[in-house]
Amino acid sequence: MSDTEQKQIAETIDGTARSPVDFRDAYRSVDADKKRKAFIMLGAAGAAMAVLLISRLLWLFEPLLDKIYYGTLSEIIYYIMLAVLFVPFVIGLNIFVKRYTAERIFLPQKKSLSFTRALGIITIGAVTVFIAGAVFDFKLKIQLEMGMGVTIASALTNITVYFYYALHLWLGLTAAALVQRALTVLFPAKYEVPWGAIFLVAVFGITELIFEYATTDHMYPWLYYMFTYAYAAIYVLSGHSFHLTYWASVVILVL
Amino acid sequence: MNERLDKFKNKLKTNALAFCKWAQRFFKENYLMFGYIAASLIIELTGVAVTSGKFYMTEPWLFFTFIAIVCLISQYLPGHRSRYVLFLAALLGNFALDLIFIIVFDSTGGTVFDYAMLKLRNDAITIVETLPFDFAYVFVSVIVITMYATFGFMLTKRIQKPNVSVSAKITTAALCVIALGSNAMLAYFGNFKNDSNDLNYMLDQTETGTYSNKGIIGNLYNELVRGLWFSDIDVGDISELHDFIYASITEPTEYFGRASDYNVVTVLCESFEWFTFLYDAQRYPNGYARQTLESVTREHDAQKIIADLHTLYPNLYRFYESQSTVILNNSYSLEKTDISENKTIIGNYPLFEYINYAYPENTLPYSLPNIMRNMFEVESNSFHNGYKTFYNRNIHHENALGFKSYTAAEDMNFDGDDTGVGERNLDSIMFDTCKDRMFPTDRRFNTYITTITQHGQYAERDNLQEYYDKLDALEILPYDENDEDANALRYYCAAGMDFDKAIGIMLDYLDANDLADKTLITLFGDHNVYYQGVSNYVKNITGTSAPNYCELYRVPVMIKVGNQSLGNPVINKFTCVADIYPTILDLLGVTTFSNLNYGVSAFNTKSSSILYSRAYNKFLTDKIYFNSLSNILYKSADVDEKYISDIQKTASELLEKISHVNRIFASDFFKGDNEAEFYARLTAAQL
Numbered sequence: 001m002s003d004t005e006q007k008q009i010a011e012t013i014d015g016t017a018r019s020p021v022d023f024r025d026a027y028r029s030v031d032a033d034k035k036r037k038a039f040i041m042l043g044a045a046g047a048a049m050a051v052l053l054i055s056r057l058l059w060l061f062e063p064l065l066d067k068i069y070y071g072t073l074s075e076i077i078y079y080i081m082l083a084v085l086f087v088p089f090v091i092g093l094n095i096f097v098k099r100y101t102a103e104r105i106f107l108p109q110k111k112s113l114s115f116t117r118a119l120g121i122i123t124i125g126a127v128t129v130f131i132a133g134a135v136f137d138f139k140l141k142i143q144l145e146m147g148m149g150v151t152i153a154s155a156l157t158n159i160t161v162y163f164y165y166a167l168h169l170w171l172g173l174t175a176a177a178l179v180q181r182a183l184t185v186l187f188p189a190k191y192e193v194p195w196g197a198i199f200l201v202a203v204f205g206i207t208e209l210i211f212e213y214a215t216t217d218h219m220y221p222w223l224y225y226m227f228t229y230a231y232a233a234i235y236v237l238s239g240h241s242f243h244l245t246y247w248a249s250v251v252i253l254v255l
Numbered sequence: 256m257n258e259r260l261d262k263f264k265n266k267l268k269t270n271a272l273a274f275c276k277w278a279q280r281f282f283k284e285n286y287l288m289f290g291y292i293a294a295s296l297i298i299e300l301t302g303v304a305v306t307s308g309k310f311y312m313t314e315p316w317l318f319f320t321f322i323a324i325v326c327l328i329s330q331y332l333p334g335h336r337s338r339y340v341l342f343l344a345a346l347l348g349n350f351a352l353d354l355i356f357i358i359v360f361d362s363t364g365g366t367v368f369d370y371a372m373l374k375l376r377n378d379a380i381t382i383v384e385t386l387p388f389d390f391a392y393v394f395v396s397v398i399v400i401t402m403y404a405t406f407g408f409m410l411t412k413r414i415q416k417p418n419v420s421v422s423a424k425i426t427t428a429a430l431c432v433i434a435l436g437s438n439a440m441l442a443y444f445g446n447f448k449n450d451s452n453d454l455n456y457m458l459d460q461t462e463t464g465t466y467s468n469k470g471i472i473g474n475l476y477n478e479l480v481r482g483l484w485f486s487d488i489d490v491g492d493i494s495e496l497h498d499f500i501y502a503s504i505t506e507p508t509e510y511f512g513r514a515s516d517y518n519v520v521t522v523l524c525e526s527f528e529w530f531t532f533l534y535d536a537q538r539y540p541n542g543y544a545r546q547t548l549e550s551v552t553r554e555h556d557a558q559k560i561i562a563d564l565h566t567l568y569p570n571l572y573r574f575y576e577s578q579s580t581v582i583l584n585n586s587y588s589l590e591k592t593d594i595s596e597n598k599t600i601i602g603n604y605p606l607f608e609y610i611n612y613a614y615p616e617n618t619l620p621y622s623l624p625n626i627m628r629n630m631f632e633v634e635s636n637s638f639h640n641g642y643k644t645f646y647n648r649n650i651h652h653e654n655a656l657g658f659k660s661y662t663a664a665e666d667m668n669f670d671g672d673d674t675g676v677g678e679r680n681l682d683s684i685m686f687d688t689c690k691d692r693m694f695p696t697d698r699r700f701n702t703y704i705t706t707i708t709q710h711g712q713y714a715e716r717d718n719l720q721e722y723y724d725k726l727d728a729l730e731i732l733p734y735d736e737n738d739e740d741a742n743a744l745r746y747y748c749a750a751g752m753d754f755d756k757a758i759g760i761m762l763d764y765l766d767a768n769d770l771a772d773k774t775l776i777t778l779f780g781d782h783n784v785y786y787q788g789v790s791n792y793v794k795n796i797t798g799t800s801a802p803n804y805c806e807l808y809r810v811p812v813m814i815k816v817g818n819q820s821l822g823n824p825v826i827n828k829f830t831c832v833a834d835i836y837p838t839i840l841d842l843l844g845v846t847t848f849s850n851l852n853y854g855v856s857a858f859n860t861k862s863s864s865i866l867y868s869r870a871y872n873k874f875l876t877d878k879i880y881f882n883s884l885s886n887i888l889y890k891s892a893d894v895d896e897k898y899i900s901d902i903q904k905t906a907s908e909l910l911e912k913i914s915h916v917n918r919i920f921a922s923d924f925f926k927g928d929n930e931a932e933f934y935a936r937l938t939a940a941q942l
Contacts, residue, residue, distance in 0.1 A: 112412070118405045126398050138390045147714070255397065 026187050034185050037101040041182035044097050045199075048175040049207065051089050052168060055082055056215050079163045086167050090174060097178065105177045109241050120237050125248055128230040129255045132223060142254055145219055161218065165253050169231070170246065172204035176235065177242050179203075196240060197232035204228065227252055284417045286410050287335060288326050291342035294403045295322055295349055299470050301395045302353035306360045307465035308798075314461075317445070317473035320438035327434055330427040333419050335411040343404055350396045353471045354388070360466075361387040363591075364785030366870060367464060368475055370482025371609050445469075445477055446485040451917055454606065454910040457883060458903065464872040464882040486607055488921035496924060499915050504940050505837060505849045508858035510581075512844025514775040514816050519627070519701040519839065520694070520761070523596055524754060526709045527780035529811050530793050531751035532568035532575075534561045538806065542744070542793045543731065563729045567752055570759035574778065574813055582825045583812035583857050585877050587805065588782050588832040589868040593646045595781035595832045596705060600624070600656050602836035602852040604869050605920045606913050615651040618925040620933040621851050623836065625657035627701040629934050630845065630941075635701040637661045638693060640685040641710075658703065662689065678716045679750070682706040682757035690764045694774070708753045711786025713746035722749035740792040747789055772818045775842055779835055780810030804889035805877050812857075816842060829877045830857045831866035846940045850912055865905045867913065874906055 030038075058081050097103050113121075132141050142162075146155035180196030187193065205228030212221035231249040238244040282289070299318060304310040312318065325345045329338040356368050366372075462468050469477055490496070529535070534557060536544035543560050565572050574580055588595055593611050597604050601622045604610065610617070619625060624635030636659055637652045643663035652661040664680055669688040685706070686693070693702045708719075715723070723745070726732050732745040758778070765771040783790040791797055796807045812835060830838075833854030840847050841856035849855075854864040866875040874881050878894050881887040884903060918924070925933055 112409065115406065115409065118409065122398065122401055122405060125401070126394075129394060129397075133390050133394065140388045140390050140393055143388050143390075251397065251401070255393065 022189070023187050026189060030186060030188065037103070038182040038185040040100045041097060041103065041178045041185075044093055045175040045178035045182065048089075048093060048171050048178070049203070051085070052171045052175075053207065053211065055085055056211055058082065058085075059215065076157065076160050079160055079167070082164060082167050086171060090171065093174065103178075103181055105174060105181070106242060108243055109239065111239060113238065113241075113244070117237050117239070121234050121244070121248055124230055124233050124237070125252050128227065128252050132227075132255070135223070140255060141220065141223070162254050165224065166250050168208065169249055169253065172200065172208070173231070173235075173242060173246050173249070176200045176204060177240065180235075180240055194232070194236045197236050200232040200235065201228050224253065280415075280418075284415055286414055287338050287342055287407055288329055290403055290407060290410075291329075291346065292322055292326065294346055294399045297399050298346065298349050298353060298396045299472060301392050302357055302471045303466045305389045305392045306357055306365075306471075307463065307467035309465075309467040312467060312470045312473070313463075314445075314468050315470055315473065317438065317441050317476055318470045320434050320441065321472060321476070323434040324431070324438070327427055327431045330417075330423065331419075333417070335414060335417065338417070339407050339411050343400075343407065346400050346403060349472060350400060352475065353396075354392065356466075356471045356475065357389050357392055358387060361389060364782075364871075365465075366591075367466060367872070368471075368478055369607075369872075370478045370486065371607060371613070373482070442477060442480040446481045451488045451607075452491055452914050454914045455907055457910060458906055459885055460883045461885065462872070462882060463886050488607070488917045490918050490922040493922070493924075496915060496918050496922075497929075499850055500848055500919070500924075501850075501936055503849045504846050505841070505852065505856065506859065506861070507844075507846065508841055508856050508860070510816075510856075510858040511841050513819065514842040515844035516699070516773065517817060517843065518694070518699055518770060518774040519623070519633075519843070520774055520776045521599060521623075521703050521835075521839065522758075522761075522776070522778045523592070523599065523703070523705040523781050524709065524778055524811070525592065525706045525781060526711065526747075526784045526786065527751075527754070527778070527811055528784055528790065528793075529809070531709070531748060532564055532571045532755065534564060539793045540795045541740070545741075546731070560731065563731055567725060567729070567731070568755040570755045570762060571751075573762060574758060574776075574815060576823060577815055578820045578823050579815050579818050580823055581814045581816065581821060581857070582823070583814070583830045583834075584825045585827050586779070586810060586812040586830040586832075586834070586857075587808045587866055587875055587877065588780060588810045589808045589866060589871055589873060589875050590782055590832060591870045592705070592781045594869050595779075596646075596703075597656075598833045598853065599777075599779065599835040599839075600703065602833065602847075602854065603912065603916045604853070605917045606869060607917065608920070610655070610920060611647040611651040614655060614920050614923070615647055616654045617920060617923045618927075618930050619655050619657065620925050620930045620937075621847065622656045623839065624659075624701060624703075626840070626845060626847075626937070628657060628659075630937065631699065633699045633701050634659045635703065636692065637703045637705070638663075638685065638689055639705040639707070640664045640667065640680040640682065641705070641707045662692070678718055679708050679710050681718055682708045682754050683760060686757040686760040690760060694761070694764055694768070694770055696768045696770065706754060706757065708757075709747060709750040709784075711747075711784070711789075713743040713750070713787055713789065715746060716750075719746070719749045719753065722752040725752065740788070743787045743789050744793060747784060774815075774817060775839065776815040777812070777835060777839060778814075779812040779832065781832070783808050783810055801889075803891065805875060805880050805891070808875060809877070814838065814842070814857075826857050828857070828860070829863050830854070831864055831875070833866065834864055845937075847937070848940070850915065853909060853912060863905070865902060865909055867906070867909055874902075876902065 058078055094104075094106055097105060133139065136144055142159060145158060145161060147158050176196040176199045179199040180194075183195035184192060205225045208228075209221050209225040212218055212224070218224075227249070230252055231245060234248050235241075235245040238248075300310050300312070303312055325341065329341050332338045332341060359366060359368065359372075466474055468474070530539040530542040533539075534543045536557070543564065544557070546560065575582070590598070593609065594604055597610060601619055605614075608614065620629070627633040627635050635657060637648070637656070639648065639661070641664055643649045643661075643665045645663075649661055649663065652658045664685075667685060667688050669684050686704075693704065694700065723734075726745065726749060727734075732741070732748055734745060735741045761776075762771070765774055784793075790807055794806055795801075796804060801807075810832075812830065831854060833852070834857050835854070837847065837849075837852045837854050838857045841858060853867070855862050863876075867873075868875065872882065873888075878891040878898065879887065879902060880889040884899070884906075
């Protein structure tokens with residue numbers, strides 16, 4: 001190994017790596033136990049995404065749901081089934097990750113947010129909601145998804161779709177949090193790379209976009225994909241705070 | 256002398272410095288409180304702005320007392336965390352309450368909360384047909400609350416501990432007493448002026464009939480206080496009430512008795528407007544005329560559309576163009592269905608209450624069914640293809656109004672009952688199913704029918720598909736995926752086509768059974784199409800600065816007097832929904848007591864009525880629209896001082912009648928012997 005290469009590895013280890021070549025070296029520098037844990041986290045993220053996709057197969061039960069009650073109530077039953085599937089899965093995932101990697105993905109962060117970052121997050125939320133409103137001629141998206149000119153009963157049934165979106169976002173963000181932690185471990189760098197944010201936009205967002213168009217008749221899949229950019233930005237600004245990102249994102253997706 | 260002055264100056268300076276220091280400390284300790292005040296004001300004012308268009312309140316004092324009370328309660332809490340929770344809860348409560356009343360306002364065409372609404376019980380949720388969330392209000396409020404929640408939470412850890420010393424508590428207690436006292440005084444004196452025996456104050460009141468007076472929270476509180484403690488109606492001098500009722504009788508017109516011995520059919524046509532079936536480029540630029548105005552390559556022209564409309568609405572045209580039909584071309588209604596219904600059956604309506612709920616068992620001998628039964632031994636029946644219990648009709652129609660029966664959708668046993676599945680029942684099916692009961696051939700009858708198909712909301716309905724196909728076949732009102740307003744009109748007009756079919760069923764049945772000659776039929780719109788702003792859209796009227804704002808509430812009234820050759824007369828004088836009852840009685844040849852009638856016969860050429868809207872607290876004619884004479888919202892260009900003076904006189908007379916009607920209802924005046932006396936006097940009045 002040349003002196004230059006040795007110097008690069010040394011810089012990687014002490015956290016000063018900055019050229020693209022350094023990623024490979026940085027990866028090599030991580031010890032085996034950390035790598036193993038990181039791969040477990042990546043596997044867990046993959047499992048979360050798999051559950052997210054497989055859950056769409058629940059719609060195959062539609063003829064059965066229609067036998068229970070024909071009409072929009074089927075959707076509500078489907079959402080309840082999703083919750084029944086997701087909640088134990090996420091609890092199990094959390095226990096699994098904690099046991100095999102010692103990571104606590106849902107533990108609130110001790111570090112408090114600065115005023116500037118908080119203002120930044122609120123601004124992102126406000127701008128996103130404003131743009132979405134402007135797209136719909138300053139009507140709230142929730143209004144349109146409830147259905148214009150429908151009865152309250154239909155409207156209330158229609159907006160249960162937010163429960164579905166919130167559940168999906170929960171799993172997606174969980175996967176993003178795991179990806180963020182895993183790749184940060186695998187590729188130590190001077191500046192933290194927003195792996196979770198990239199994952200939200202490029203993997204979760206795109207997958208959801210494709211499957212929403214392919215398997216549902218929801219009104220604005222493209223808009224929800226655009227929202228993932230806002231979620232990603234909030235995730236970065238909040239210092240990878242799961243809870244803050246999740247709830248801020250839920251507000252955005254509802255409004 | 257100078258020494259004393261210096262001493263005084265020093266003392267003043269010391270005290271001023273001490274005060275500044277205290278104020279500075281107080282301010283720093285209470286960032287959360289000042290943030291709450293600002294946030295609460297912004298939320299409330301935004302709510303006021305989106306409902307009234309004004310970013311201010313003229314009487315914000317009640318609202319201020321609530322803010323003060325929350326702030327003072329916070330001073331008793333020992334830490335910033337608990338104060339933060341209190342303020343945040345208060346803000347969320349403020350936001351939620353405002354949102355509820357903004358939704359009620361927007362979904363009911365501008366109804367401001369009043370206490371009687373609480374008596375609507377579970378019907379209230381059905382009346383609020385949609386949940387229109389106002390973007391501006393939600394957007395601003397959510398940002399304000401989010402900012403408060405975020406920065407407030409951060410501040411709880413960073414600002415200095417609050418002063419909860421004994422002296423501070425004493426000061427707070429004193430201020431609490433002042434705030435609560437002010438609140439009670441404002442509530443008391445705000446309602447004390449309401450004298451149920453003299454309603455003339457309504458012509459001078461500063462209330463705008465929107466939330467720009469007290470704000471949404473202030474109005475809610477004030478209405479609760481008024482309803483709970485100031486709503487009792489002083490029945491007062493019974494003999495004066497008695498004398499007032501019988502003071503004068505109606506004057507016969509040239510049409511008096513034209514329909515005596517006739518059957519009576521009154522059809523309350525839900526949300527019926529002239530533009531359902533008429534082409535009028537001036538009045539309805541966005542109605543059927545829009546196609547001709549926009550048309551460049553299409554074949555449509557006005558004449559073709561008018562011809563097509565005759566094809567689409569053959570029965571309404573058959574009615575409208577009949578030589579036997581009188582057209583009330585300048586008639587208005589600004590009420591909800593239940594009030595319009597009552598006004599056409601009893602001719603009046605009290606203030607402050609919804610009678611279907613408050614007085615469903617009262618004795619009302621002057622109702623048309625009761626007059627028909629007691630004067631002519633004619634049985635009256637009521638039909639409505641909506642829910643049986645809605646508006647408490649199942650009790651009110653039989654017990655108070657005097658119908659022998661009330662038949663609702665549940666009783667009609669027709670195929671395709673669509674209640675409860677998000678659609679509206681078809682009027683044509685109701686008429687077809689019930690025609691033999693509505694128009695019996697073996698006796699004289701009085702039938703009241705309340706339709707429902709044209710009721711909002713206007714979305715694609717499966718049971719109207721045949722009408723969409725007909726519209727599409729003629730390229731009239733085509734579906735436009737980019738124009739919700741145009742689509743709402745399309746769905747509304749398709750519903751109108753079913754109403755047309757229902758009218759056809761009725762006319763055919765009456766013809767086939769030789770009843771048409773002896774039947775007086777009245778069709779009237781109960782209110783404009785406020786759902787989804789269809790009226791505003793079609794008439795291109797937004798805001799009271801529109802060239803003819805009153806036009807917004809102009810609705811059809813058509814009266815077919817058997818098969819008499821009247822020459823299809825058109826009455827252009829101002830009439831309103833309250834005029835229908837006296838007009839029917841006039842045609843039947845029944846003289847009544849005019850002080851019980853808010854309106855006058857449409858055929859009366861000497862006097863006109865004025866519309867007072869119980870639901871919206873507004874006065875209306877075809878030229879003027881006002882909440883009070885000190886708050887005229889719209890007047891046409893030709894309104895002069897004389898007109899205002901005449902209107903003031905007419906409105907005062909109407910208010911005097913309303914105050915007496917309040918007392919009649921509150922005391923159930925006609926219960927017992929007074930009922931018999933009424934019929935005796937009514938019989939005597941016919942001579």
